Amino acid sequence: xxxxxxxxxxxxxxxxxxxxxxxxxxxxxxxxxxxxxxxxxxxxxxxxxxxxxxxxxxxxxxxxxxxxxxxxxxxxxxxxxxxxxxxxxxxxxxxxxxxxxxxxxxxxxxx
Amino acid sequence: xxxxxxxxxxxxxxxxxxxxxxxxxxxxxxxxxxxxxxxxxxxxxxxxxxxxxxxxxxxxxxxxxxxxxxxxxxxxxxxxxxxxxxxxxxxxxxxxxxxxxxxxxxxxxxxx
Numbered sequence: 001x002x003x004x005x006x007x008x009x010x011x012x013x014x015x016x017x018x019x020x021x022x023x024x025x026x027x028x029x030x031x032x033x034x035x036x037x038x039x040x041x042x043x044x045x046x047x048x049x050x051x052x053x054x055x056x057x058x059x060x061x062x063x064x065x066x067x068x069x070x071x072x073x074x075x076x077x078x079x080x081x082x083x084x085x086x087x088x089x090x091x092x093x094x095x096x097x098x099x100x101x102x103x104x105x106x107x108x109x110x111x
Numbered sequence: 112x113x114x115x116x117x118x119x120x121x122x123x124x125x126x127x128x129x130x131x132x133x134x135x136x137x138x139x140x141x142x143x144x145x146x147x148x149x150x151x152x153x154x155x156x157x158x159x160x161x162x163x164x165x166x167x168x169x170x171x172x173x174x175x176x177x178x179x180x181x182x183x184x185x186x187x188x189x190x191x192x193x194x195x196x197x198x199x200x201x202x203x204x205x206x207x208x209x210x211x212x213x214x215x216x217x218x219x220x221x222x223x
Contacts, residue, residue, distance in 0.1 A: 004153075031209065042199055042213035043154065056210070090153055099144060100211060102153040 004103035006091050012109045015081060021106045023074040023091030032074040033092040033100065034066060043090055049074060081110045115202055115214035122220045129187040131217045133200035138181060140202040144211070145174065145185045148197045157185070157198075187219075195221045 004025045013019050023032065031050045035043035048056035049068040063085075065077040074091055086109045092100040116134045123129045135143065141162050146154040160167045160174045160183075167174045173186040183200055197218050201211040 006153075040216075042216055045210060048209075092154075094209075099142075099156050099159055100154075101156065102146075104151075104153040107151075 004091055004093055004101055006089075006103035006106050008106060009104070010107045010109075012111060013078065013081065014111055015083070017081075018077070018079045020078065021076040021089055021091075021108075023076075023093075023103060024072055025093045025101075026072055027093065027095070027101070028071075029093035029095045029101070030071060031094050031096075032068060033094075034074070034076050035090040035092065035102075037088040037090055037105070039087075047076075078108075081108075083110050086110045115200060115212050117198075117200060117214040117217045119215065120218050120220070122222060123190050124222050125190060125192055127190055129190045129194070129219055129221075131185045131187075131198050131200075131219065133183040133185075133214050135181050135183060135200070135202040135214075136212070137202060137204055138178065140204055142203040143174075143176065143183050144201045144203070145172075146199045146201065146213075148199065148216070150196075154199065190219075190221050192221045192223060195219055 007022045033048050034046040036046055037043040045058050046060045047066045052068045063080050067075040088105040088107050090105045091103045094100045142159055144159040145157045147157050148154050158169050158172050160176050165176050171188045175184045197216040199216045200214045
């Protein structure tokens with residue numbers, strides 16, 4: 001299995017909703033990442049988990065809450081989002097000293 | 112500064128070569144990457160080069176690295192319509208955080 005799988009592919013949520021994005025990989029990668037990508041822009045790093053511990057938080061607002069329950073799974077919990085949070089959310093993973101492998105993303109729309 | 116710079120748009124005819132350019136910022140960057148993004152999809156790793164190399168070839172792709180000028184290029188030989196996408200270069204900074212700094216992306220349009 002050489003894929004990073006993200007679910008759902010699309011998500012529409014209201015500003016008062018709570019939802020979660022999920023990411024899974026079975027490549028034995030021990031570093032997992034969340035990126036946010038707005039239209040026609042490069043991806044922006046949000047969080048990095050290394051060996052299931054949060055190692056980087058790029059000053060992301062607390063309405064985004066990451067979780068790494070085990071080495072194969074990465075979640076992003078969403079609560080009280082704003083319309084400007086609408087974007088493509090990309091998960092990525094890597095093994096030591098190797099390139100990042102990206103999933104196909106979740107297209108999030110906040111109404 | 113923090114910026115990795117790319118030209119925004121490139122249009123080529125099918126069968127021609129495409130050259131996408133990138134200038135990066137940190138002379139101590141260890142790896143430099145090229146990713147491809149098709150509409151509605153994630154980023155697909157195309158190739159990467161270690162900073163002690165000046166060229167890498169992989170089938171239709173050739174990466175050239177000029178460390179003195181901090182310039183990276185991706186040449187696609189015999190460009191096909193399926194190569195139409197956005198291409199991002201990215202540098203990995205020489206620190207322990209393994210952060211990738213992405214360029215703004217170059218949209219490649221291949222005309223039949």
